[in-house]
Amino acid sequence: MKTGLLYGVVACSKTRVRCVFCGVYIPKASKCIEQHTNGAKHKEHIELMNLNGIYFNNDVLHCKACNRNLPEDESVLKHIEGDDHANWIAAIDDLVDGEFITLDAFLSCEKDEVFCEVCNSSFYCSLQSIEEHVNHINHRTNITTRLKPLNGIFPVDNEDEVWCKVCDAYIDNTVQSVLGHIDDDEQHMEWFTEIEDLIENQEVSIESYLANEHENYAYCNKCQMEVTCNARSIESHVHSEAHLNQFGL
Template sequence: MAYYTDIIVDESGKTKCGLCKIFIKDSDITIEDHLNATEHADMYIQRLMIQNNIVVNGKKISCLLCNEVCNVAEVLQHIDSSSHKGNMSSVKKIIEKDGGLLVLPEDITPVGSKVNCLTCDCWVEFNQEAIKSHIGSAKHQRARAIVVQPLNAIFSVEGNSEDLWCKICQTYFENYIEVIFEHVDEDPVHLKNIGKLNLLIKDQNIDIEKYLHDPKEDKALCKRCGIEVPCNIDNLDRHIRGKQHTKSKTNK
């Protein structure tokens, strides 16, 4: 069933419908009855419309993402249409290119179908034009420049406000917003280095947060083994393949 994943177990161990925010008996029959109930189905459709920027204004139903009007019977059909999927894909690509700092609506909230910019702590209209305009604004560009630096091990140079230093690439570049984004988003060496590093430590319980945020830190913390490892591709790869780390993984 499409919305069976709404059934969760909370911290107290009780079964709950995360969408309807109510507790239900933990039995297959009770769960099925709840999921098939009109109240849950209505909430599910309401959430689906918020996620796809479809609004009801009187008797008119409009998809504000596609600038298209539809009736009740056509809502699901429109959401599944190639044109709507194409517009959703375009929006997601714009957000992904910006670093994923904007969050599409996922649940029923007081603000409805709004996109949340985590960087600027604001809400943006859910359409390509508004999102592009916000991302291109001076406010967002400045905020994003501040956010991406610690995520990419980029630091100010002591006594020099004109340059920045990328610890991962061991290189200096000018302290301008455009140059920061050029290095983070387009420089093939940086993209390769940060990509290999993140891929290497994925699912290995290795923490590089201090390395990324502290210009003097040169080690990563392997929480699985309880030791520090020099934070570079060769040493991390050697540690991950080593007996201690492999044995610790087996014993978990």
């Protein structure tokens, strides 16, 4: 993060300068400028720029998300709270939710592209390009491959089906069926909701159980012991005196 004394401060008149980020005027005295640029509000605006695709160039703020320069009377905070920017952020967040697409490099203004982890590819960041990417069959296939070991889903001898360990159910081995099971099957979702509620902040891991077909146990990192991976056993463990003592309770 740039925090130089004059970063974001531009000449305005013989007696004042203007902080472009904060949208305020400051007396043209080194002490006043230093006090402002070292202040929490100024640093917060710089942080917000790095999270919202806004950069400072040639004494002007430019928002990559909205693809426009900000007028002089529009501070960083005022802009990101405006409808246009807020709607873009909401739309992009909705598109990338659960899609393993990272926006960090774009929003920090390091790149014009976003990166898809499951496809191992970068592409130009726009609502249209992201929508096209996440709906492409190659991406849906890669998402399915990534999600199977996170959801206890394994291949079987019959290549037309896969087996869900969590539900003890067979599913058609198609992108639509597997993703539909993960996202919409009531039994599958209830199992995860119940287990995740039990292990939250308890340092109990179920990753190995989900990723390995023949694994029957969750693992408590706090107690360094295996626990049968079902709701009843995990609930009994996290409420046990031995486990609670590990947290000093």
